[in-house]
Structures are given as structure tokens and as C-alpha cells.
Amino acid sequence: MTSLLEEWSKMEVEFNPFSLKGKTILVTGASSGIGKGIAVACSNMGATIILVGRNNERLQATFDLLGNGDHVICSCDLTNQEDVARMVDGLPSLHGVVHCAGIGQRVLCKQLTEKVLDQVMDVNFKAPVLLQTALLKKKKIESGASIVFIASMASWSPSMGNGAYSASKGAIISYANCLGLELASRGIRVNCISPAMVWTDLILKDGLTETQLREDESKYPLKRYGTPEDIANLAIYMLSDASIWMTGSNVKISGGAF
Amino acid sequence: MTLEEFVENFANQFEDTDASEIKAETAFHDLDEWSSMIVLAIIAMANIDYDVTLTGDDIKNAVTVKDLYDVVAGRME
Numbered sequence: 001m002t003s004l005l006e007e008w009s010k011m012e013v014e015f016n017p018f019s020l021k022g023k024t025i026l027v028t029g030a031s032s033g034i035g036k037g038i039a040v041a042c043s044n045m046g047a048t049i050i051l052v053g054r055n056n057e058r059l060q061a062t063f064d065l066l067g068n069g070d071h072v073i074c075s076c077d078l079t080n081q082e083d084v085a086r087m088v089d090g091l092p093s094l095h096g097v098v099h100c101a102g103i104g105q106r107v108l109c110k111q112l113t114e115k116v117l118d119q120v121m122d123v124n125f126k127a128p129v130l131l132q133t134a135l136l137k138k139k140k141i142e143s144g145a146s147i148v149f150i151a152s153m154a155s156w157s158p159s160m161g162n163g164a165y166s167a168s169k170g171a172i173i174s175y176a177n178c179l180g181l182e183l184a185s186r187g188i189r190v191n192c193i194s195p196a197m198v199w200t201d202l203i204l205k206d207g208l209t210e211t212q213l214r215e216d217e218s219k220y221p222l223k224r225y226g227t228p229e230d231i232a233n234l235a236i237y238m239l240s241d242a243s244i245w246m247t248g249s250n251v252k253i254s255g256g257a258f
Numbered sequence: 259m260t261l262e263e264f265v266e267n268f269a270n271q272f273e274d275t276d277a278s279e280i281k282a283e284t285a286f287h288d289l290d291e292w293s294s295m296i297v298l299a300i301i302a303m304a305n306i307d308y309d310v311t312l313t314g315d316d317i318k319n320a321v322t323v324k325d326l327y328d329v330v331a332g333r334m335e
Binding site for chain 1: 294295297298299301302303305306311312313314315318
């Protein structure tokens with residue numbers, strides 16, 4: 001006879017609305033930071049991951065951390081549309097897409113140049129939008145799929161030197177709202193995650209010293225910056241059927257910071 | 259990039275400090291207008307004008323404008 005405890009633990013295994021089993025999920029920016037964290041976490045929830053990034057070697061490093069599954073590495077420069085078209089042609093049908101690839105560059109408003117604006121907007125706005133277009137045109141997005149954009153709290157919360165970056169994230173959020181409306185009839189959901197500061201190379205290479213970042217971190221109500229894993233757990237929710245009634249949302253995840 | 263050009267560009271990042279106050283040997287951390295915003299301006303200046311990546315620590319460790327010039331010059335190809 002099985003004990004009640006065993007029954008319960010069996011139920012726990014069966015009741016998992018966050019499972020990503022059977023889902024194929026494409027993650028851009030998978031070679032570092034939040035993208036890497038999301039790729040690893042989603043594989044551990046049972047998904048098959050398509051890792052997209054520029055550097056094959058670094059993608060391989062993420063690949064080595066993934067849980068079991070037939071994961072695939074696609075090295076691709078997402079700002080090069082020929083490269084994108086080639087990659088998209090070879091993709092299987094997708095149940096999830098996470099647009100993580102992004103750059104940060106702190107430049108004061110008085111210093112902004114066309115080159116800086118182009119760099120930031122090309123990577124943070126144009127590349128994810130055009131990748132999404134290519135995926136839809138080639139009918140790679142399954143009905144009922146979930147699309148997630150990693151935006152940023154910077155889109156509404158100003159900080160010095162962040163004009164271009166903040167604007168690029170605001171742009172992607174506005175775009176995502178329209179995309180969600182257009183895809184709703186097929187049950188495809190589109191949501192954004194807007195994190196506060198997360199410990200990644202992006203913020204460490206951003207011009208502030210680690211001492212300054214640590215001082216800022218101590219002011220967070222939960223007393224720390226985020227980790228890629230913190231963000232990955234929210235991405236799992238958005239990619240899973242647990243969030244099946246959620247679309248057009250932009251969720252702040254910030255350790256309490258405003 | 260000459261030292262003179264760099265000093266001029268560096269001084270140009272300030273709004274209220276007269277350029278004549280900033281020389282190669284100036285200990286820039288002691289300037290009244292020195293702030294975290296100027297740090298960002300200097301880092302962006304190095305990036306945009308000289309294609310050199312400076313970190314906050316590079317600026318922290320430099321004492322004079324020339325110290326910083328040496329770092330930037332050393333990283334230019």
C-alpha cells in the first residue's frame with residue numbers, strides 16, 4: 001500500500017502547470033546573461049532549446065549547461081537580415097520565442113550621436129522586430145505559442161546616460177503590444193519582462209564601477225540586484241501554459257525597486 | 259590624438275568649469291563639478307571619439323588628466 005506522502009509526492013510531479021515539456025523554444029542572446037539563464041532554466045523544465053547568438057564558442061558553453069534534450073545551436077548575427085533569413089529557413093516550428101539579445105550603452109543625451117542611436121536601436125529594437133517578422137512570414141510560430149521580450153524597467157524609470165537604451169526598450173514594449181493584438185486570434189501570446197538591475201556583463205561593462213553598483217544594490221528593498229535565474233523563472237511562467245490567459249502584459253521584476 | 263586635444267576634449271565635458279582650469283596635470287577628481295555624471299560623459303567620450311572602452315575603475319585609478327590620456331592612448335590601435 002502506498003503511503004499518503006507518496007501519493008502526495010506523486011501528485012506534485014503530475015501537477016506542474018509550468019512544465020515546458022514538448023515545447024521548442026528559441027532564445028536569442030543565449031550566450032550570456034539573462035538569455036543564458038533562460039535557456040538553461042527552460043531546458044530544465046523540459047523544453048528543447050534553440051540557442052541563438054553571434055559567438056559559436058560561447059553558445060557551446062551555454063549548450064553544455066542545458067538539461068537533456070535535442071537542443072540546437074544557431075550562430076547568427078541578428079542585425080544581418082541575410083543571416084536571419086538563412087537561420088529562420090532552417091528552424092522547426094516553435095512554441096516559444098524569447099527575445100533576449102540586447103546591448104547597453106550609457107551616453108549622456110548631450111553626447112548622443114547617430115552611430116550610438118543606430119547601434120542601440122539596431123540591436124535592441126530592429127533586430128527582434130525583424131526576426132519576429134521573419135518567423136511569422138515563414139510560419140514558424142505554432143498556434144498557442146508564447147513570445148517573450150526582455151525589455152527593461154529603464155523604459156519608464158530614468159537613469160543618467162540611459163536615453164538611447166531606455167527609448168529602445170520603450171519601443172519594443174509598444175511594438176509587443178501591437179504584436180500581441182495581431183496574434184491573439186491564433187492564441188499566440190506576447191508579453192514583456194521589465195527587470196530592474198540584473199547582475200550580467202551588460203551592467204558590468206556599462207561604465208559604473210562594481211563599488212557603485214554594490215552601493216545602488218543595497219538600496220533595493222530586497223537588498224540585492226536580480227540574477228538571470230530570477231528572470232528565468234518569470235520567463236518559464238510566461239512560456240508555459242500556466243499563463244495561457246496572459247497577453248499584452250509587461251511585468252516589472254525588480255526586487256522592489258521603482 | 260595629441261595630449262592637448264585630449265585635454266581640450268576632456269575639459270569640454272564640463273559645463274561650469276572653465277576650460278583654463280583643466281590642464282594635463284590637473285587632479286580632476288578634486289574639481290568642484292566632478293560627479294558621477296561627468297564620469298559617464300568621459301567614458302562615452304572615450305568610446306565615441308577614440309573607440310576606446312574605459313571602465314569606471316580606470317577613471318577612479320587615474321589622478322591627472324594625463325594619466326587618463328595615457329590609458330586611452332595605450333588602448334588605441
